[in-house]
Amino acid sequence: MNLRLDSFITKFGGFAVAVIALALCACGNQESTQNKTSAKPAEQAVEQPAEQTTPSKSLVVFYSQTGSTKKVADAFQKARNADVFEIKTATPYPSTYDSTVAAVRVQRESKQWPALANPKADLAKYDTVFLGYPIMFGTFAPPIYSFLDSNDLSGKVVVPFCTYGSGGRKASAAELKTLEPNASVILAYGISNKRISAEGADSVVASEVEAFFANLAEGKTEEMLMGGYSEQRPLTAEDSAVFAAATKDYGYLSLKPLSVSTQVVAGTNFLFTCEMKAFGGPATQTNVKIFRPLPGRGEPELIVVEK
Ligand SMILES: Cc1cc2nc3c(=O)[nH]c(=O)nc-3n(C[C@H](O)[C@H](O)[C@H](O)COP(=O)(O)O)c2cc1C
Known part of the structure; x- marks a missing residue:
């Protein structure tokens, strides 16, 4: 699929999403599509131009400093039978959290992104790139800037x-x-390092990634995924208890819930509107998503803090 996707999306809106969804389905079902193709009579197979019978392949590109993102990369790789390219820095970050924070701060302030041991990926044969990274300073880790500088995702x-x-x-x-205006950046998946380090995380991630691909294939947008939430309302004692249980390890964010809305799934999603004073900084408003499983299936857990 060699489309200028951005202008295509601008012109054709939802139709483009459907095309992207089809591309994503194609790369996920590569094996079964190949089997179907080889089962056709020989003359039919010959009639088809090669590009049309060869489904696109996807590539998982990721950077992981301490292994959490690698777990998600593995799940994406398995789910789509994708190839993998692991971004590696020429010089690893220091081994402690605090010294990594200091090193990343210097890189961000100077915009001197780290040299990579493997700067170039061979992207030519891939239509779809799954790009994975740890969040550092509210956005992707610096090695991703280095990767974007050396590779063309247009x-x-x-x-x-x-x-x-x-x-x-x-x-x-x-x-x-913003940085890749000629690529078509669609729905993003994320998971906290707490959830991905928990017991049984492999199967949780695998099923979340499957659900994520189902949403992609249906052309769902962020807005559509927010459908089904109730109006924001004042907190009840039960809401406050859910919030307290799920945020007990996030004291550094000084979160104060102001109102809540809920969405019934297999369990309940809570979307709290909160005041946040991260690391004692100025007060900002943010949303905190918490999932409470069905009774007897576990404790409420924080899914994400984001605007
Ligand atoms: C330098 C640094 C900055 C970070 N900044 C953030 C941040 O702004 N927000 C956040 O939610 N997590 C932040 N984190 C936590 C990482 O995103 C998290 O631990 C991630 O799962 C690490 O992934 P990895 O094991 O693949 O390296 C930061 C971690 C480091 C080392």
Whole structure:
């Protein structure tokens, strides 16, 4: 699919989403499509031009400093039978959290992105790139800037995925859209490092990634996924208890819930509008998404903090 997707989307709106969805389905079902093709009578197979019978393949490109994002990359790879390109920095970040924070701060302030051990990926044969990263300073980690500087994503469908402490999925996807205006950056997946480090996380991630692909294939947008929430309303004692249980490890964000809306799924999603004073900084308004499983299936958990 060699489309100028952005202008295509501008012109054809939802239709383009459907085309992208078809491309994503095609790369996920590559094996079964190939089997179907080889089952055709020989003369029919010969009539088809090669590009039309060869489904597109996708590539998972990711950077992971401490292994959380790698787990999601593995799930994407398995779900789409994709090839994988792991971005590696020429010099690794320091081994402690605080010294990595200091190193990343210097890189961000100077916009001197780290040299990569493997700057160039061979992207020519891929229509779709799944781009994975840890959130650092509210957006993607610096090695992603290095990767974007050395590789051309124009004309590709780009699906971001990330891991984070509390959030950054939407903000990083928005920055990616700005930096890659000629790529089609669509729905992003994210998961907190707490959830991905928990027992049984592999199957949780696998099923979330499957659900994510189902949403992509249906052409769902962020707005559509927010459908089905009730109006924001004042908190009840039960809401406050859910909020307290799910945010107990996030004291550094100083979150104060102001109102809530809910969405019934297999369990309940809570969307709290909150005041936040992250690391004692100025007060901002943010949304905190919490999932409460069905009774007896576990404790409420924080899914993401984002605007
Ligand atoms: C330098 C640095 C900055 C970070 N900044 C954020 C942040 O702004 N927001 C957030 O939610 N998590 C932040 N994190 C947490 C990481 O996103 C999280 O631990 C991630 O899962 C690490 O992924 P990895 O194991 O693939 O490297 C930061 C971590 C580091 C080391």
